[in-house]
Each structure stands twice: as C-alpha cells, then as structure tokens.
Amino acid sequence: GGKVALSGILRSDDVDLMVCALESLGLGIEANEDKTAVVVRGCAGAFPVKQGEIYVGNAGTVARFLTTLMAMQRGSVYEMDGSEAMRGRPMGELIDFLIKNGARFTFAKENGCFPFTMESSGLEDNVRELNATKSSQVISAALMVAPLLSNQYKLEFKGGTVSVPFVDMTLAMMRSFSPEGTFDYELRSESASFGSQGYREDDFSYEIEPDATAASYFMTLPLAVGGRCRLEGVFEKMLQGDSVYAGVLREVGLEVRATQVGIECTFADACRGGDFDFNDFSDTFLSLAAVSPLLSGPLTIRGIAHTRKQETDRVAGMANELRKLGQGVEESEDRLTIKPNLNKLKELGRNGLEIETYEDHRFAMSFSILGSCDLLEDGRSWLRIKNPLCCAKTYPSFFEDLELLRKSSTK
Structure with missing residues (x-):
C-alpha cells in the first residue's frame, strides 16, 4: 500500500493508544514534533505482525475498529485487553459478528468482553x-x-x-x-x-476536521460567563454529527452565527430550557446538562440510554452530580429532566462543591464550564473537579486552553 499523510490529529491518549497498537502490528508511522501530523505506510490490510499483545485502554474506537481489522489477518493470534472500564463496555455484538465470520475467541473472564485471545484464518463473508x-x-x-x-x-x-x-x-x-x-x-x-x-494504493494526504465534541464545551462557555466565543475550523455542517449541537445552543437562547473561518457563540439574555433528542449526537449531552443550573426553565434530554454503557453510566452519573448541586432531576432509562434551581446552587456553592468525574473525560470538561461561572459574584472559585486529568483521554490540554481563554477574555 501507499503512504497517507494525516494532519489535524488530536493529541490524546486515545490516539496514542491507536498509534502504539499499529506500530506493534508492524506499521511504519512517522509523527511530526508535536504529534499533530503523521505519515502511515499502508499495508493493504495485511499486518506484518501476526502475533502479539494489544492494549486498547478505554478507547472504544480502538477496541472495535482494530479488533475487526485484526480479525482479517490470516494465521493470526492476538491477546487483547483494555482498562477496567473497557472490560464492561459492549463488545459482545461485534464479537458475535466476527465469530460468525470465522474468528475464534477465548475469553479470560466474561464472555464477550476483554480480555480475550483472538485467532483467525482471515475473516470470511458468511454473515x-x-x-x-x-x-x-x-x-x-x-x-x-x-x-x-x-x-x-x-x-x-x-x-x-x-x-x-x-x-x-x-x-x-x-x-x-x-x-x-x-x-x-x-x-x-x-x-x-x-x-x-x-x-x-497511491500516496495521498488527508486533513482531519477539528473535534466538534471538544468544541461543544467552548461553544457553551458564553452561557456560563457571558460574552462571546469564536471557534475556528468548526461549523454547523461538518462530517461529525456533533456539529449540530450549535443548533441546540441557538434554541436555548445563545446567538450562534457562522463566520468566514468558523462559528461564534454569544450570550444575549437569560437562556431557557427545552426538550431535546440527543440520540444522534449524544457525546454533547453532558455539555448542556452540566450548565443546566443556569437555565431559566426545565431541560429534558432524551435518546441517551446507550450512554449508560460508555466510559461510565453517563445518565446516572449526570443525575448524581446535578442532585449534589441542589438541582431537581428526574431520571429514566433514556432521559433526564432537570429543573434548575440557581438559588440552591448559590447557597451550596458558598461552602464549595465537588464534582466526581467517574474517570470520564466528558464529566471533567463539561462541569469545568459550569465552574467558570462567577456564581458568588466575587471571583472566588466554588467548584472543584476531582481527577481533572482524565480529560487526557481526548483533550490533554483542555484546562490550559480554558485558562488561556480566561486570561485573554474581555467583556
């Protein structure tokens, strides 16, 4: 195969896990100094290394995409494992598909879950x-x-x-x-x-879009701190489905407009609640739910049952944390209805509050936007994020970037 030059890569633990796995499978990968661009030597779908141990961490894309490609390898035997959280995430449906198409699995613990050994003579096309x-x-x-x-x-x-x-x-x-x-x-x-x-099979280049999910935190920021935030390279129409989150922010009351280079979100007046189906772009539901105490009316978020099996049970986790903040929360299998209570949040905030992140990067980043609000109107910090560095999974420099925004902001 030829070489593909990828630019715009998101520096993160998930990407590092994929690069490490591909290198251990024999692919040649050359990265630039800041690891935002790589050149990958293609192998026409056939890895040079047919035996080895692969660790996928808690990266669902690495776990599912790589396992399937590894099942294509003729005469291969791979031992695979992930983090404790990954061991509980849904893999059984994919593994069942691979078994029906010729792959063989031996599970060290629970059937259909990591860790396991996979043997293959090449994937068939039976099912x-x-x-x-x-x-x-x-x-x-x-x-x-x-x-x-x-x-x-x-x-x-x-x-x-x-x-x-x-x-x-x-x-x-x-x-x-x-x-x-x-x-x-x-x-x-x-x-x-x-x-x-x-x-x-030729050599070519591919530019990766900026991360629309990561952008959702900064798009939401004006709701918490006022003012406006401009993002370059992020638009309402992108390959990534999470880009439609901009429309949700517009419906709750932020002014959202396109610029020549991206998107701009501006706080205009008190933001309201609403009823939103997040099924197609569920990674962003936490971005809105975390700032719901600042909304003027009830917020219903639905279509999120599948997020109970992601890095953590995101529905239950969000309900728990919002209740700790004094908010009214009704939880069902696939939805949350939140009744904001800003006065209660201010009362509790005077003594300081703490957010549990459940080793989930999106909890850390979403609630950091809420914590940016000058809730006590005196500049004092009032919200503590436990284990904030779990954001390294997808955005290691998140807090540095948030601090840069704080220092450069003007009202």
Missing part, C-alpha cells in the same frame, strides 16, 4: 448482519474492512442504531480513501450498502 442497538461503532468497524471482502456489500442492523451521523461519516471517509469515482453508498435506518473497487 452481513449485526446488532448495533447499543453502539454505531460496531457498524463502522464492520464497514471499514468490508471492501477487503467484497466490491458490493450490504450490512443490515435490524432495530436500527444510535449516533447515526457517525455511520454516515464513516462511509464518507471510506469514499475519500477510495480511488475517485469508485465508491458510492446508501445509508438507511436499518442497513448500509456500498459499491467499491477497494481502497487507494
């Missing part, structure tokens, strides 16, 4: 159906290796899936990594199909 009701990543994982199996492929996922825009993003990127004019696809509610002549 083109899987259960994706808990995670759309299993669809993306199966689709990305499918051009190595067939030029015409249809994957069915009866019962639908969550975070559908991420499947569309996967297919769009597969088209970008294919020779021009050779890849077309159709995405429906319970299936995805494509025609392909295989992936590119």
